[in-house]
Amino acid sequence: VIRVYCKTFKKDCNEDFGSLLVHRDITKEYEIAKTKSEIVSTVSHELRTPLASVLGFTELLLNKELKPERKTKYLQTIYNEAKRLTALINDFLDIQRMESGKQTYEKKFIDITSILQNVIELQKVNTSSHKIQFSVELEETIILGDRMKIEQVFTNLLNNAIKYSPKGGNIFIRVYGSEDMISIDVKDEGLGIPEDAIPHLFQQFYRVDNSDRRRIGGTGLGLAIVQEIVKAHGGVITVSSEYGKSSTFTTHFPHVMMKVNKQNDYGAAS
Ligand code: ADP
Numbered sequence: 001v002i003r004v005y006c007k008t009f010k011k012d013c014n015e016d017f018g019s020l021l022v023h024r025d026i027t028k029e030y031e032i033a034k035t036k037s038e039i040v041s042t043v044s045h046e047l048r049t050p051l052a053s054v055l056g057f058t059e060l061l062l063n064k065e066l067k068p069e070r071k072t073k074y075l076q077t078i079y080n081e082a083k084r085l086t087a088l089i090n091d092f093l094d095i096q097r098m099e100s101g102k103q104t105y106e107k108k109f110i111d112i113t114s115i116l117q118n119v120i121e122l123q124k125v126n127t128s129s130h131k132i133q134f135s136v137e138l139e140e141t142i143i144l145g146d147r148m149k150i151e152q153v154f155t156n157l158l159n160n161a162i163k164y165s166p167k168g169g170n171i172f173i174r175v176y177g178s179e180d181m182i183s184i185d186v187k188d189e190g191l192g193i194p195e196d197a198i199p200h201l202f203q204q205f206y207r208v209d210n211s212d213r214r215r216i217g218g219t220g221l222g223l224a225i226v227q228e229i230v231k232a233h234g235g236v237i238t239v240s241s242e243y244g245k246s247s248t249f250t251t252h253f254p255h256v257m258m259k260v261n262k263q264n265d266y267g268a269a270s
Pocket residue numbers: 160161164165188190191192193201206207208209213217218219220221222223224247
């Protein structure tokens with residue numbers, strides 16, 4: 001984007017004696033302004049949708065004589081939407097804390113398998129729209145990590161797998177690795193990701209803007225948060241996808257081998 005400034009110089013008698021033309025490349029400013037306004041509109045939309053539900057169902061509850069079952073149904077919707085709003089605001093706060101370096105992690109020895117089981121169970125309570133297949137190929141799956149944050153990583157990845165794939169689809173969660181590394185695949189059979197979008201996926205507020213997913217809500221913060229947490233645990237996240245077919249997000253964490261560190265009868269590590 002080029003902005004052109006033009007100034008014509010005149011002598012006292014109003015006779016032109018020259019013009020100065022200045023070109024300035026404002027592509028960067030233009031991109032930033034465009035991104036900012038896109039962010040504002042995405043965020044407003046994401047906040048407004050659940051709020052509209054809360055208001056609408058509250059009005060119904062206040063103004064109508066309703067059967068108890070209906071009341072419970074409306075209250076459940078209000079509760080779910082309020083939870084969605086809280087999760088959104090927590091995402092914004094997380095991103096801000098991560099950016100300012102104020103995010104703290106309470107690391108302990110935690111078992112990835114049991115964390116994944118919890119995340120999957122919770123997901124099954126909320127929705128039964130997909131078949132989740134879980135396999136573990138390692139005997140021990142311990143890492144040094146913050147339980148809540150690691151749960152957030154897999155909740156975000158599993159939510160995305162569900163959000164961006166058709167109902168009834170399979171989701172495969174596989175734990176494998178070596179003595180040094182634990183890897184976890186979260187694979188879906190969904191929309192996939194265009195190749196040119198892959199380098200941007202972990203940027204804050206980035207969303208793939210294709211007609212096939214325009215109606216799917218989101219802020220573009222989920223993967224940015226996931227990557228920050230994974231990095232803070234000395235891990236990496238990679239993605240591979242076949243556009244239109246499947247996506248696999250793989251996280252790798254340093255493996256803590258508890259058995260290797262146990263003392264044997266002679267006091268040496270076995
Ligand atoms: P959000 O889902 O809120 O848009 P994310 O940061 O979680 O934000 O994801 C960024 C983008 O990456 C999404 O907009 C979506 O287009 C794409 N994406 C993420 N996960 C998947 C997936 N499993 N399958 C297809 N596309 C995905």
